[in-house]
Amino acid sequence: MAIAIIAEYNPFHNGHIYQLEYVKKNFPNDKIFVILSGKYVQRGEMAVASFEQRKKIALEYGADYVVELPFEYATQAAHIFASGALKIINDLKIDKIIFGSESNDVNNLIKIAETIYFNEQVYNKLLKANLKNGFSFPNASSKALSELTGEKIIYPNDILGLEYVKAIVFNNYKITPFTLKRTVAYHSQETNNQFASASLIRKMIFANQDVSEYTPMKFNFLPDRIENYYAKFQKIVRETPASELSKNPMISEGMENLFKKNIDAKSYEEFVEICTSRRYTSSRIKRVMLYVLLEKHKEK
Structure with a gap:
């Protein structure tokens, strides 16, 4: 018997330790598999630590196995991210999954x-x-x-959790889902004792602040980040014809023209903000930017 956790660990923090300890206590006979994103994460950003560093610390704190979630799933929208992760879990014959949830109502x-x-x-x-x-x-x-x-699923972990459950239901996977109440709100900028959201910890890391209260990971120097490659992104967009940009697997609906139009934005953050709209979320813009940077092309 085995149970899976799908994670980015960006970075691995005390909330993740809490989750692993909960799983070990409540599922003592199960091997724990972590399906972990690689160098790039779902929002089109670079993880603050390498896959090997995050794998090592997950194993230190109770995971039995860590399996890398391939790039083509790890850097996609929630439904594709979830579908890819659940396929791996099913292929590994893992019979349970547990994920963080705001509602904590798996039924x-x-x-x-x-x-x-x-x-x-x-x-x-x-x-x-x-x-x-x-x-x-x-x-x-x-x-x-x-x-x-008549239902509204509005919180990020519940939205992703629903995609996990949909993948199970639609594929008739023999996988039982379980939820665990989050220790702090997703993207919260406030701490809860020794717990802080990954987004707040990342913010502190890039501000060169001490994060040792919230994560066992050590950051002796500033991690590389996708923002550092904005000039390269600008060069690619400026020098690549729109017709060629449109061959990127993430680009559709004329997004290549949107990028061409706004490429003179002064910074990565400004470009994302200008391109974000009712149709395009900031996360989608960031994912497309990543694929452009890596010069991905549609399969023929």
Whole structure:
């Protein structure tokens, strides 16, 4: 028997230690597998520590195995991220998964996933209509979910958790999902005793502040970050014809022209802000920027 945790550990922190200890206590007979993102993470950013560093510390604190989540899943939107991770878990014949949740109501997530499954055509019709009306994919899917079920899933971990459960339901995987209440709110800028969100810890790391109260990881120098490559990104966009940019697997709906139009923005942050809209979330813009930087092309 085994249980999986899907993680970025960006960075590994006390909340992750709490989760691993909870799993060891409540699932004592299960091997713990961590499905871990590599160098690049879901929001199109670089992890603050290498995969090997994060793998090593996960094993030190109780994981039995760490498996790398391939780039093509790790750097995608929630539904693709979840689908790829669950496929790996199923292939490894792992029979349980546990994830952080704001609501901590796994039965409700299962009910919602099953409702979508048994009404898939209706859901897809609502989703397409919302996308046509200019909503981003996350907002379009949230609106379709609300219209279909009357439920609103608004918190990030519950949104991702629902995608995990949907992957299980839609593929008939023999995997049982479990949830664990989060110790602090996602992206919270406030601490809770020894707990802090990964986003706050990253902010502190890049401000060269002491983070030892919240994470066992050591940062003796500033990690590399995607913002440092904005000039290279500008050069690629300026020198690459729009028709060639459009071959990037993440670019659609004329996004190549949006990038060309705004490429003179002074900084990475300014470029993301200018390009973000109702249709394009900042996370999607960052993911596309990463794929452009790495000069990915659509498979022929």
